Amino acid sequence: MQQQASQQLIQQLQALAESRQDELFALLERLVAFPTVSPPARNTAEAQQYVESQLAACGFETSLWEVYPGDPNVTAVKCGSHSAQYNSLLLNGHIDVAEVGDPSGWKRDPFTLSLEDGRLYGRGVSDMKGGLAALLFVLGLLREQEVELRGDLLFQSVIGEEAGEAGTRACMERGCEADFAIVADTSSLAIQGQGGVITGWITIQSPETFHDGMRAKLIHAGGGVQGASAIEKMMKLINGLQELERHWAVTKSYPGFPAGSNTINPAVIEGGRHAAFIADRCALWITVHFYPDEDFEEVTQEIEDHLLRVADGDPWLRSHPPSFRWGGRSMLEERGEIFPSLALDRHAAGLQGLARSHEALVGAAPEIGMSPTVTDAGWIARAGIPTVIYGPGELRQAHAVNESASMEELVRYAQVMLAFIVEWCNTPKPSSPQPSYSQERMGLS
Numbered sequence: 001m002q003q004q005a006s007q008q009l010i011q012q013l014q015a016l017a018e019s020r021q022d023e024l025f026a027l028l029e030r031l032v033a034f035p036t037v038s039p040p041a042r043n044t045a046e047a048q049q050y051v052e053s054q055l056a057a058c059g060f061e062t063s064l065w066e067v068y069p070g071d072p073n074v075t076a077v078k079c080g081s082h083s084a085q086y087n088s089l090l091l092n093g094h095i096d097v098a099e100v101g102d103p104s105g106w107k108r109d110p111f112t113l114s115l116e117d118g119r120l121y122g123r124g125v126s127d128m129k130g131g132l133a134a135l136l137f138v139l140g141l142l143r144e145q146e147v148e149l150r151g152d153l154l155f156q157s158v159i160g161e162e163a164g165e166a167g168t169r170a171c172m173e174r175g176c177e178a179d180f181a182i183v184a185d186t187s188s189l190a191i192q193g194q195g196g197v198i199t200g201w202i203t204i205q206s207p208e209t210f211h212d213g214m215r216a217k218l219i220h221a222g223g224g225v226q227g228a229s230a231i232e233k234m235m236k237l238i239n240g241l242q243e244l245e246r247h248w249a250v251t252k253s254y255p256g257f258p259a260g261s262n263t264i265n266p267a268v269i270e271g272g273r274h275a276a277f278i279a280d281r282c283a284l285w286i287t288v289h290f291y292p293d294e295d296f297e298e299v300t301q302e303i304e305d306h307l308l309r310v311a312d313g314d315p316w317l318r319s320h321p322p323s324f325r326w327g328g329r330s331m332l333e334e335r336g337e338i339f340p341s342l343a344l345d346r347h348a349a350g351l352q353g354l355a356r357s358h359e360a361l362v363g364a365a366p367e368i369g370m371s372p373t374v375t376d377a378g379w380i381a382r383a384g385i386p387t388v389i390y391g392p393g394e395l396r397q398a399h400a401v402n403e404s405a406s407m408e409e410l411v412r413y414a415q416v417m418l419a420f421i422v423e424w425c426n427t428p429k430p431s432s433p434q435p436s437y438s439q440e441r442m443g444l445s
C-alpha cells in the first residue's frame with residue numbers, strides 16, 4: 001500500500017515538473033545571469049547568496065562561508081523527520097563556469113538565457129548551472145507539495161571547480177556525512193565515476209651558482225669543478241617520466257578508459273636565471289592522470305620512487321636529488337590541483353536506486369561508466385560516502401562557445417531526481433552494518 005502511495009506521489013510530482021518547466025527556465029535564467037566565470041573567479045558571492053536564499057525558502061538550514069574573498073561556498077541541510085533511521089542524501093554542484101573567451105564568437109549574450117528549438121543557450125547551461133537549477137527546482141516542488149522526507153537532505157553549492165580550487169574539498173574538511181551523494185555535473189544523464197588528476201612540481205636546485213665562463217671546467221676532462229646545469233639534469237628526469245608513462249600505459253588499465261589514458265604531461269618548465277650563468281635551478285610542472293582504482297598518494301609515490309632511482313644513476317643528481325611538491329588547493333593561487341578518482345560500486349544501494357528511478361522514467365537503463373573528464377566527486381568519495389556523477393548537459397558543450405543544453409533533458413533530470421529523492425530519503429538505513437564501499441572498488445565497462 002505504502003509503495004503504491006509513493007508511486008502515485010512520484011508521478012504527481014513528475015507531472016508538475018513537466019507542466020511547470022517555465023519555473024525551471026526562470027531559475028536557470030537567474031543563475032546564468034550571474035557572470036561567475038573562472039578564471040578570474042572571486043565573483044560568485046551574489047550568485048551564492050541567491051542559491052542560499054532559494055535553499056532557505058525550501059526549508060533548509062543554510063550556511064554561506066568564504067573559501068576565498070568573493071567566493072563563498074553554500075552548505076545546507078534539511079533534517080528529515082526520522083533522521084537517524086532513514087537514508088540521507090548529499091547533492092553537490094559548482095556555481096562557477098568556464099571562461100567565455102572572445103564574446104564576438106557568441107551568437108547571443110552568454111549571460112542571457114535563451115531557448116530556441118528546445119535548446120537552452122548560455123554560459124553554464126551544460127556545465128553546470130542547468131544541473132544546479134534543476135536541483136533547486138526539485139527542492140522547491142518538494143517543499144511546496146509538503147512531501148515528507150524521513151532522511152536528511154544535504155546540499156553543497158561550491159566554488160572553484162573550474163580552476164581546480166578546493167570548494168568541495170573544503171566542504172568535506174568541515175565535516176559532512178551522508179549515505180549517498182550525487183554530483184550533478186555534466187554527464188548526459190549517465191551514472192559515472194572518474195579517473196583522477198594531480199599536478200606536481202619537480203625541482204632541481206644546485207647549491208652553487210656558476211658563471212657561464214665556468215662551464216668548461218664543469219663538463220670537461222680535468223676541469224676539476226663539480227657542478228651541473230639544472231636544465232640539463234632535468235632532461236634526464238623528463239626521460240624518466242616518459243619511461244614511466246610508457247610503463248604505465250602497458251601495465252595499467254581500467255574498464256571504461258582507452259588504454260594509455262594514465263598520462264604524465266610535462267606541461268611547463270621554468271629554469272635558469274640569465275645567459276651569463278649556468279642554470280642553478282629548474283622546475284617542471286607536470287599533470288598526472290590516473291585510474292579510478294588508484295589514489296593520488298600511491299601514484300605520486302611511484303613517480304618519486306622512479307625519479308629518485310633515475311637520479312641515483314647520475315653522479316651529480318645522486319647527491320642533489322630533485323624535490324617534489326604535489327597538488328594544491330588552487331590553480332590560481334598556488335598553481336596546483338587535485339581531483340581524486342572515483343570508482344563506482346555497482347552494488348551500492350544508492351547507485352541501484354538511482355538507476356531504477358532513471359529507468360522508470362526514461363524507459364531504458366542509464367549508461368553506467370566512466371567520465372572522460374574530472375569533477376569534484378572524488379573528494380566526496382574520499383570522505384567515505386558512496387558517490388556518483390549524475391547530471392544533465394553534454395560534455396562537448398561544456399566550456400564551448402554558444403554553450404547549449406536540451407530543455408527536455410533538464411526536465412527529465414528533475415523528474416528522475418524527484419523520484420529518487422522521495423524513494424531514497426524514505427528508505428530505512430540498512431539495519432545491520434553493510435560491507436563498506438571501499439571494500440569493493442570494482443571496474444565497470
Ligand SMILES: [Zn+2]
Pocket residue numbers: 094127128161185186375
Ligand atoms: Zn562542471
